[in-house]
Amino acid sequence: MIEFKNVSVSFKQDKQIFAAVNDANFKIKKGEIFGIAGSSGAGKSTLLRTINLLQTVSSGQIFVDGENVTNYKKTQLRILRRNIGMIFQHFNLARNLTVYQNIAFVLKAAGKSKSETDARISELLGLVNLSDKKNSYPANLSGGEKQRVAIARALANDAKILLCDEPTSALDLETTSSILGLLKDLNKKFGITIVIITHELDVIKGICNRCAVMNKGSVVEIGDVYAVFTKPREAFTRQLLSHTNHFSLPKEILDKMEGPIIRLTFKGDNANNPILYYTANAFQIGFNILLGKIEYINGLPLGILYVQLIGEADTLKLAIDYLAENTADLEVINHGL
Known part of the structure; x- marks a missing residue:
């Protein structure tokens, strides 16, 4: 479904070249929930954004559904992004627009008619359990409700891939559980491929099938979540897991x-x-x-x-x-x- 081939991303910083992503090579299977874990500055967000080309690569190739999308421009790029939804840590909702209008904006940009837009928004709000919030403004919503609106908006154009950039970091534990449950349900119901990046390892454990661990721009470990958490191969992974597995007698x-x-x-x-x-x-x-x-x-x-x-x-x-x-x-x- 998604394949990284020798993907590197570099930035010029203080007259020096900084490698944000270094030679990433792995595949994400169709229909799976894949996590990318690592501490701050590991390169997780940069790598995630190469999938929909919000971040261009310095070298290497990105494949989506077998197509090399690395150099997509204009029409090809618009079609690619239409099939890839994205949700963020801080929701990115327009404060001056209602829930309906926040989602309608995406559908109108895709050329949908008023009747198509109305029907799709009703369907989406039903999916995320917000049918009664159609005319509410973001300021009147809880954090969990805002993220549900963001998920509905990301799925508006029947996205086949959902990219999640720290989607629960701004939420409390109960709301986090609710949002992860919703994502799992959507994955099961529609077979949507979900890629989620987070520094919260409990999120990886709670929702993902497989995961990659990043450190200083490099993917240092990848595998089934249970195997990674119970038998990590790399020293950095063991160090990272020690923070979540700390459980001892006083x-x-x-x-x-x-x-x-x-x-x-x-x-x-x-x-x-x-x-x-x-x-x-x-x-x-x-x-x-x-x-x-x-x-x-x-x-x-x-x-x-x-x-x-x-x-x-x-x-x-x-x-x-x-x-x-x-x-x-x-x-x-x-x-x-």
């Missing part, structure tokens, strides 16, 4: 505990196995669960559990070895033996 609690404390990580199928039950029965030891969580990424579980072990020293050592063999990862936090 030192004050650790200092009070006696006996070994372990941190268990469960991934995939083994997350559903009653391994603590099996271990307790096999080695006649006890467990005191101190802290735990489980989350699902693309329907697959990832669990972390902090456990205090209770029993005889020799038996506990055997139990720890058994747990290490039957979980994704085991770390002894406090030996206590």
Whole structure:
């Protein structure tokens, strides 16, 4: 659907050449939700904007539906952009226009008649659950409602691709969840290809099928979201994920505990196995669960559990070895033996 071939983007900055994107090479499949993650200044927005040529490339090629669009001009470019919707962090709605008028502007530019425009806007507002806000102005809408209007506007011309530039950064957690749910529903209903860039890794986990990680203009890792989050290959990805995966016991609690404390990580199928039950029965030891969580990424579980072990020293050592063999990862936090 979308392919980057040796794509680089450079800017002249203080008489020096700055590489915003450096030799990007990967494909985004038709109908998938693809995320691009990275910290500020990584080149995410620049790369996203090359897809609809809001940002020209310094070298390399962009393919959309098998067509090389890198040098599109005028009519070709207008048709390309008509098929690619875009939503932004701060919504980009015209404040002096109603919800209806904000969407109608796009349809009129595409040459739609008044009756076609009315019918399409009614359909779009129904899709984003804003039928009652047709005559409202942006100032009277919540942040989530503004983003829903922006989504409706982006889809007005039956876009096949939706580019999302930090679409939830200005929203609270509940509203973010609502907007991500809407995007997932639209993807499922219409098969629209969605490309979303964000520094919020929970957004990537919550909505994307695959993702790329960028650092200093380069794509350093790419793959299935579950694989990237549970088994990152690159040091930068591990560092980036450490900020979202930070989950630990306070030192004050650790200092009070006696006996070994372990941190268990469960991934995939083994997350559903009653391994603590099996271990307790096999080695006649006890467990005191101190802290735990489980989350699902693309329907697959990832669990972390902090456990205090209770029993005889020799038996506990055997139990720890058994747990290490039957979980994704085991770390002894406090030996206590």
